[in-house]
Ligand SMILES: Nc1ncnc2c1ncn2[C@@H]1O[C@H](COP(=O)(O)OP(=O)(O)OP(=O)(O)O)[C@@H](O)[C@H]1O
């Protein structure tokens with residue numbers, strides 16, 4: 001679906017330094033997002049999901065010591081542009097939706113003013129035209145009585161309504177890609193479900209392209225066309241959601257799926273992946289999951305597994321020497 005690639009990351013790596021030791025938090029990330037797709041980034045806390053989403057949108061931490069690889073947006077290699085040009089380019093096309101909508105809203109300015117200001121930063125329209133655009137998108141995202149919301153201040157709205165406003169803002173600026181980082185984690189279950197339905201509706205009806213960042217495999221599997229599973233700053237498996245759920249290749253993905261609560265499972269039945277995620281300064285040389293993997297051998301701790309696919313798993317890519325604990329597979333050249 002959606003043939004045109006909007007975002008292409010190839011071997012994207014972010015280096016940091018601590019006590020003169022260089023280490024990578026994002027390591028050789030390769031990911032393509034096509035127009036109209038809803039791609040999920042999943043993985044345990046601390047695996048680098050936010051770091052990835054933020055670096056795509058241009059919110060790099062100050063202490064980054066080096067960047068490698070490629071980040072193409074509509075074919076333009078953003079890393080070859082100056083930081084200023086890069087941020088200007090991205091700012092007009094990529095919008096972020098954060099876990100806490102207050103991050104994106106100014107508490108002392110009315111919703112209407114904030115929306116029209118943002119619209120006018122992106123389009124040469126009069127204030128009255130900007131208002132019509134704002135009201136149209138507010139109604140599109142399911143805000144009841146958009147005129148009333150337009151006059152309101154953030155504190156007068158519920159968390160779910162504020163999240164809808166933030167999404168309406170992104171849409172009213174014609175964002176090409178919306179990166180939603182745990183957009184429903186702070187909401188109650190009913191509101192969470194409604195926002196997820198909204199994201200789905202926008203993707204299906206308006207072909208909005210989403211990168212959905214979530215630690216909730218259930219949410220991701222419900223919504224996403226494709227999943228990228230992260231561990232220790234790397235994508236360790238990616239593929240169409242149905243395939244990743246049905247026949248996960250990487251032992252880490254298999255472990256994550258076993259952890260999911262399900263009907264008929266009791267607390268005793270719930271599985272947890274043994275061990276803990278190492279700190280980024282202590283990642284092993286080879287596979288970063290090797291310290292916790294039941295199938296590991298010496299090769300796993302010494303050699304970084306290549307990003308590969310095989311005939312048994314068409315469309316699925318993974319970084320594992322012994323997928324599913326089995327034989328080493330033949331390696332296809334990455335990126336065609
Ligand atoms: N500015 C920084 N400098 C160095 N390390 C950082 C910096 N910001 C985050 N980290 C580290 O990077 C790793 C990835 O963090 P990140 O916030 O991206 O994880 P996450 O997957 O979003 O987790 P969560 O599910 O809890 O939101 C963590 O080990 C974190 O401590």
Ligand SMILES: [Mg+2]
Pocket residue numbers: 049050051181
């Ligand atoms: Mg995060």
